[in-house]
Amino acid sequence: MADVIEVGAARGDAPPSAAKAPRRGASAGRTGRATPYLFLAPYLILFGVFGLLPIILGVWLSVHQWDFQLPNRPFVGLDNYKELFSSDSAVYGDWWESVRATAIFTVLSVPLLVVVPLGLALLLNRSFPGRTFFRAIYFAPYVLGVAVIGLLWRFLLDANLGLVNRLLGVVGLPSDTPWVTNMPWAWISLVGVTVWWTSGFNAVIYLAGLQDISPELYEAARMDGASAWQRFRNVTLPGLRPVLLFVITTTVLASANMFGQSFLITQGAPGTETRTVVWFIVEEGLRDNDAGRAAAMSIVFALMLAVVSIANFRLFRYRED
């Protein structure tokens, strides 16, 4: 980072006009000592209050019994954490049910969200008239918020009035599937909607990666008589490795943080089986006013995600082929 300025300054000696400003070229621009800090200050204030402080406050909350309604907020040590792991506590069952729901959704959705967009990207990575148009259409659902797609799909998946059952009926399939109220349909719906909603996003990331692979590599492979599959296996996949790592890591995180889809589409149904961790945390902390326990859950959850992310990184980064 620092070299950028040094290299720049060194180059600054070259032009003849340098004579006009003797000894001033040392840094890019004349600067008071305070200038860098003044540039940083507005963001750093925001960052300090809403980025760093909540981390510290979260840890602090997690060791207190903190109820918004009550004046006394006693220190309780690690009790909030212990409750999450002891099967006789009141919160244990609901908490682990939400962890289970989150895990199920992540395991079901990530493979599809990695593979389907790759297919879309490969399809779009050729030159044909209308390419940009189709790319835009596949990406379009992603610009809508979860509130819109949630209400929309709750309606589309309605067992009686929904378009999905209607279309299935038209092609002669069962037309009374309870998509949002029964298992396993509820998971299929949540995963399906998420694939529909966010595939275009991952596809665009893949496309950028595909365009960075040198066409000469494909040419060379073709000259060696490699089949389409061999070219995919030996040129495309290795070339996409960093992008693939990025897509997998961010998709796992996004799926693990799922909230709106189950909040709006299945509304947790059946029972609370599709209530995710994020949903349970905000419900516990902001509806039931137990901010201490919710903060402890947030931290345990963040640590779980960190472990999963590190595992991903190890698995996909250092695997030698």
Place this chain on the structure above:
Amino acid sequence: MTTPTPTTRGSATALRRVVLYATLVALALIFLMPLVWMVITSLKTYTAAQQIPPSWLPNPLAGYGYEQILNNAANPVLRWFLNSMLAATLHSLLVLVTASMAAYALARMRFRGRGVSFALIVGTLFIPPTSLIIPNFLIVDQLNWIDTLAVVVVPGAASAFGVFFLRQFFLSLPNELEEAATLDGANQWQIFFRVVLPLSKPALATLAVLSFLTNWNDFLWPIFVLFSPEKLTLPPGLGLLQGSYVTDYPVIMAGAVLASLPVLILFVLAQRHIIQGVSRSGLKG
């Protein structure tokens, strides 16, 4: 069938073309049909939308859904629309100003504490924002921001994404123009505002559009920090609308159309910026 003549090869590529376009169109239908259905339903009457099986076209064409959402004191959808517009615009401006200044300092200036600040800022990119919701709620509560415009404008601007994104962009700019300006006697502020920012228009536009979209669509945070019907933005408002209309789908879909239109228009106009922003964020990983 012995050696491929130019004609058979030609018809093979023609066939490929047909298969390619058939696939593309089929996929496009899957992605678009739900949105088309949203619009169609928003133009039906209540009874038409309750028909089993539902009719393909809105017959009669009805303004019922839109009339409901525009004249409903308990669900002031138009007000939510304005709140959302105001919040997303202000948020986007706040991100542009704060992130561009910080990113410029981090990219081009040397000062004590630069390494530490950058490491801290980048470090928070790895913390899931959802895990900070509870403490952030406490902070905005202390600031008395609950149920105000500020609560949906300001806290999200602490995200490290904008700083990170613009810093990468500034580092990619050639130094020569800034040097030339220095030699002409300009100070850092003048260089930043007159040289660097005008050169950065594409990156700034991308960040502005992405920030607008994120804020416009945010759901999890506003449903817990906004309460009064006249203070809501569209996403929590739509939840309220569904609560009061349940299966009155033309009304709910009219609300969804209203919430989708600005972002879809923005997408059509700024498609290049959005898609570039997304693909660039992937290449850094």
